[in-house]
Amino acid sequence: MMTQPKRYHPAWLLFEFFSFLKNSFIFIFFLFILRAGTNTGWVLWAKYLFIFFAIWTLIHMVLKWIFHTYQIKNESIILREGVFVKQQRTVPFERIQNNQTSTNFLHRMLGLTSLSLETGTSDAQSSVKFTVLSFDEAQQILKVVNDQKGSDDEEEEDEPANKTIYFRSTKKDTLKAAFTSFSFLAIFPILAALYFQVDDFFSLDESAQNIFSYFANHLWLLVPIFIAAMILSVGIGYIQTVIKYGNYEISADDERIYIQKGVLSTSSFSIPKKKVQAITIHQSFIKRLLNMAEVKLVSAGKMGDGKQETNSLYPFMSRQEAYRLTNELLPHYHIEENMKKLPRKVLLLKLISPYYGTLIVGIGLFIFQREWLWITGIVFLLAIVSRVLDYLFTSYLRHGDFIQTRKGGFSNETFLTRIERIQQIQVRHSWIQRKFGVSTLEFSNRSKPVHVSQLADVPKEDVSDFYRWFKLKQ
Amino acid sequence: MYLHITEPSQKISSKIIGIWRVTNTIGHTIVLAILGALLYFSQTFQWVGWIDPLLYILIGLMIISAVFSIFIEPAFLQKSWRYEIDEEFVQLKHGRFNQYHTLIPMEKVEYVTTDQGPFLRKHDLYNVKIGTTTSSHTIPAIHKDEAIALRSQIAVFAKVKDTDAEREEKE
Numbered sequence: 001m002m003t004q005p006k007r008y009h010p011a012w013l014l015f016e017f018f019s020f021l022k023n024s025f026i027f028i029f030f031l032f033i034l035r036a037g038t039n040t041g042w043v044l045w046a047k048y049l050f051i052f053f054a055i056w057t058l059i060h061m062v063l064k065w066i067f068h069t070y071q072i073k074n075e076s077i078i079l080r081e082g083v084f085v086k087q088q089r090t091v092p093f094e095r096i097q098n099n100q101t102s103t104n105f106l107h108r109m110l111g112l113t114s115l116s117l118e119t120g121t122s123d124a125q126s127s128v129k130f131t132v133l134s135f136d137e138a139q140q141i142l143k144v145v146n147d148q149k150g151s152d153d154e155e156e157e158d159e160p161a162n163k164t165i166y167f168r169s170t171k172k173d174t175l176k177a178a179f180t181s182f183s184f185l186a187i188f189p190i191l192a193a194l195y196f197q198v199d200d201f202f203s204l205d206e207s208a209q210n211i212f213s214y215f216a217n218h219l220w221l222l223v224p225i226f227i228a229a230m231i232l233s234v235g236i237g238y239i240q241t242v243i244k245y246g247n248y249e250i251s252a253d254d255e256r257i258y259i260q261k262g263v264l265s266t267s268s269f270s271i272p273k274k275k276v277q278a279i280t281i282h283q284s285f286i287k288r289l290l291n292m293a294e295v296k297l298v299s300a301g302k303m304g305d306g307k308q309e310t311n312s313l314y315p316f317m318s319r320q321e322a323y324r325l326t327n328e329l330l331p332h333y334h335i336e337e338n339m340k341k342l343p344r345k346v347l348l349l350k351l352i353s354p355y356y357g358t359l360i361v362g363i364g365l366f367i368f369q370r371e372w373l374w375i376t377g378i379v380f381l382l383a384i385v386s387r388v389l390d391y392l393f394t395s396y397l398r399h400g401d402f403i404q405t406r407k408g409g410f411s412n413e414t415f416l417t418r419i420e421r422i423q424q425i426q427v428r429h430s431w432i433q434r435k436f437g438v439s440t441l442e443f444s445n446r447s448k449p450v451h452v453s454q455l456a457d458v459p460k461e462d463v464s465d466f467y468r469w470f471k472l473k474q
Numbered sequence: 475m476y477l478h479i480t481e482p483s484q485k486i487s488s489k490i491i492g493i494w495r496v497t498n499t500i501g502h503t504i505v506l507a508i509l510g511a512l513l514y515f516s517q518t519f520q521w522v523g524w525i526d527p528l529l530y531i532l533i534g535l536m537i538i539s540a541v542f543s544i545f546i547e548p549a550f551l552q553k554s555w556r557y558e559i560d561e562e563f564v565q566l567k568h569g570r571f572n573q574y575h576t577l578i579p580m581e582k583v584e585y586v587t588t589d590q591g592p593f594l595r596k597h598d599l600y601n602v603k604i605g606t607t608t609s610s611h612t613i614p615a616i617h618k619d620e621a622i623a624l625r626s627q628i629a630v631f632a633k634v635k636d637t638d639a640e641r642e643e644k645e
Contacts, residue, residue, distance in 0.1 A: 120607065300607070363531075367524050423608045424578040427477065431571050434476055444608040452608075464478040470577060471479075471563065 005069035005080065011110055012132040016061050018106070024054070070130075072144055077117070077128055091128050093145050095119045097275050097301030100310060101138060102267040113138045117145060118301025120446055127302055146256060146270070162253050166325055167314060169248035177316040178234075178241040180286060188233070248314050252329050257297065259310055269310035271299050277446050278417035279326060279333060283319075285410040293319040295326050298417075300446035335416060339395035339406060346457045349436045350387045358383055396455055398466060401473065403443070405453050415453050417445055419473050427463050439463040479575065482558030482565040490615035493593045494548035502540040509533050557613050559624060561631050564604055566611060582606045583632040588621050604628065 021028070027050055035043050063083045071078045076092040097120045103113040115138045117128040130138070169177075215222055246263040252273070260268040278298040287293060294315040303311050313325055323335050362376040389409030397404045403422070406414040422443045429439040438457040445451040475481070513529045515521070550570040558565045564583065566576040584607055588600040600621035602613045616624065 367527055423582045423606050424576065426574060426576045427479075428569070428572060428574040429476060430573075439477060444606075446607050450608040460477055467477065467479045467575070467577065 002074075003072045005071040005078075007069055008065060008130065009112065009132045009134055009137070010065075011112055013061060013065055015106070015132050016065075017058075020054075020057055020061070024050075072141070077141075077145075079128065089125065089128075091117070091119060095121075096128075096145060098269065098271040098299040098303075098311075099142060099145065100267065100269050101142075102265070104265040107132070108264070108266075111135055115141065118299070118303075118448075120300030120448070126448075142270075146272075163251055163258075164253070165249060165251040166328055167248070167250040167317075169245065169314060173248070173314070173316060174242055174246055175238070177245050178238045180290060180292065180316055181241060182237075182286075190236075245314075245316070250313055250325070250329070257329055259313070261310065267310050271297055271311070273330060275299065276330060277421050278415060278451065279330070279335075281322070281335065281414040281416070283412055288411070291319050292316055293322045295322045298445065298447050298451060300448070302448045332418065333416060334399070334402065335414070336397055336399060336404060339397040339404060340462075341395050342391060342457060343438075343459055345436055346438060347388070347391045349432065349438065349457055350391050351384065353432065355380060355383055394455065396458065396462075398469065403466070405455055415451075417453075419470065421445055422470065425467065425470055427467055429460070433457065441466060476573070477575070481575070482556040482567050484557050484559075486552060486555045486557070486613065487597070487599055487615040487617055488552055489597045489599065491548045491552045493597065493599075493615070494551070495544055496593060498540070498543045498548070502536060502544065506533065506536055506540070509536065552615075555614070559628060559631070564611075564628070566613065576611060578604065578606055578611070580628075580631045583628060586625050586628045586632070588625050602628075 031043065031047050031050055038044075039047075060083065067080070067083055067086075069080045071080075075094070076090050079089040079091070081087045081089065096117045099115065099117045101113050101115045107113050111134065112132055113135050115130045115133055119126050119128075130141075133141075243263050243265070245261060247266070248261045249259070251258045251260075255274075256270050256272050257276075258268065258270045260266065276297050277300055280296045280298060282294045282296065283292070292315075294317075295313040297311050297313070299311060313322060313329075317325070326333060326335060358376060358380045361379045362373070365373050365376060386409060390407070393406065393408050393412055395406045401419045402416060403419070404414065404416045406412055423446060425441070425443040427439055427441050433439055436457070437460050439460045441455045441458050441463050443453050445453070509529055509532055513526070513533070516525045516529065551568060554568050554570045554573070556565075556567040562580055564576075564578040564580065566574070566578075568574055583604060585605045587603045587605075589603065590600045594600060594615065598618045599615045600618055602616055602621050602624055604611050604613070613624075
């Protein structure tokens with residue numbers, strides 16, 4: 001498929017304009033609302049400066065829209081950018097590691113969406129981002145990109161026929177999610193923030209004190225208020241969870257895995273199965289208690305912004321179900337439950353190695369705050385506890401083409417990858433490790449940022465085996 | 475041999491010991507000079523009380539580190555450095571007290587460069603830097619002809635099995 005160079009959707013201007021308004025809101029608010037009447041001295045200058053800047057930004061915006069184009073040609077996307085300094089970028093489809101769409105409320109109202117195609121390169125321009133795109137156009141681009149080997153002739157075949165849905169969240173799942181993510185507690189920070197905001201304007205402190213003393217005298221009144229607050233916060237928590245995790249859907253065909261989620265503002269993620277670099281299984285303390293696990297697919301490309309982590313299979317699944325799903329989606333990956341633990345002598349080694357953190361805290365407190373020196377004791381105790389936990393939970397397993405490692409204490413993380421996904425390995429041993437017959441093993445996987453798995457104090461026989469295995473299997 | 479693995483065999487130039495001694499002396503002298511200047515200012519201008527002891531500790535640590543990295547480390551490091559490059563792997567090993575073994579499959583190598591500073595140039599030596607998608611490694615002090623041969627050799631080896639696409643196909 002080949003297209004002519006195209007401009008972005010005209011609504012791009014609208015979105016840029018809104019984001020400009022949002023970013024300069026403080027200036028506008030200050031100059032033209034708070035100081036609307038003042039037209040003297042520096043305020044006047046600031047107003048002129050702002051108007052000049054705003055006009056320039058708007059002109060630049062329009063010029064950008066006129067000059068920026070994209071084109072699909074020869075199995076790659078060609079982007080032409082720059083108003084004064086021209087720049088052309090060519091991104092071959094096969095370099096694309098994953099793609100993500102996200103549709104916020106404004107997008108949805110206008111039948112638009114945003115799309116980003118992530119390559120794994122390490123420079124700043126590692127992704128192709130379309131901030132505004134008509135929904136159909138996005139689907140078309142995705143189709144071309146996803147269908148890499150398909151050439152011009154045998155097109156026009158909608159969706160690979162064998163795309164199956166493996167998971168769809170139900171009301172029950174969402175309810176479970178709302179409670180395990182503790183989103184119903186979210187109301188408290190919101191209330192606190194609200195209180196302080198209002199307090200700035202109306203000095204609530206006094207009236208708050210009055211209210212407190214009133215309630216102190218009528219304690220029973222607190223009960224219905226508390227219940228009402230709980231119901232409200234559970235309701236808000238539930239709505240938040242629905243917006244974030246509602247309509248969660250995981251599907252796959254032979255080539256790719258697709259994850260979709262969200263109500264009102266939706267996002268989706270898709271990755272070719274053969275580009276999954278590794279998987280991680282994360283269990284927080286709560287999830288461990290409830291026997292849940294979160295499986296994430298590791299991609300060499302960037303994974304959205306922190307809160308928009310779409311690369312996770314439904315985070316509130318029971319462990320068994322998560323494992324089963326992983327096996328179905330990625331038949332190549334087998335998660336093993338029983339892993340090898342570190343030998344007992346390693347606990348001693350872990351406990352006697354130097355306590356640098358404690359030492360630094362101790363010296364610091366000795367110099368600056370001698371009366372707080374006891375804190376060093378607590379730090380020391382925490383260090384010991386964390387070392388013991390580290391010893392207890394570190395485990396590893398090599399089976400077939402896989403290496404699986406687990407680390408953590410209260411919350412733990414399991415990492416599973418295949419040999420050909422490992423970019424490099426390093427083993428090292430210090431003087432004291434040699435005395436204990438152990439060694440540290442490190443291997444790196446592509447991801448953004450790079451994922452380095454480190455296993456400290458593994459018996460040297462296992463490390464040698466691992467090294468030889470890696471050398472042989474390549 | 476502590477680990478039962480085949481170790482790389484090529485050595486790096488012994489001239490690097492002298493070079494490391496000189497560069498480490500320069501580096502440590504600069505840091506000590508800065509710390510000394512800070513100490514001088516702190517005492518002349520009566521800075522906050524805790525700066526003095528902190529500076530003394532830092533100066534003490536720097537002196538210990540200087541003794542180690544000028545008189546002791548270079549010889550050990552040079553003696554322990556080994557590398558080997560074949561069609562399949564780049565293998566590196568260095569360190570005496572803390573030993574490091576690194577193994578990089580050739581097909582994961584993304585780039586290879588050579589560089590030299592003024593001290594290396596004086597002895598006609600080069601550093602060879604090998605980069606993968608996840609990190610980069612430097613083999614220090616290789617003689618010019620060898621370094622350039624090595625660079626082109628790695629380039630050839632790495633290029634034969636170019637993209638990871640091929641490998642992915644197999645799965």
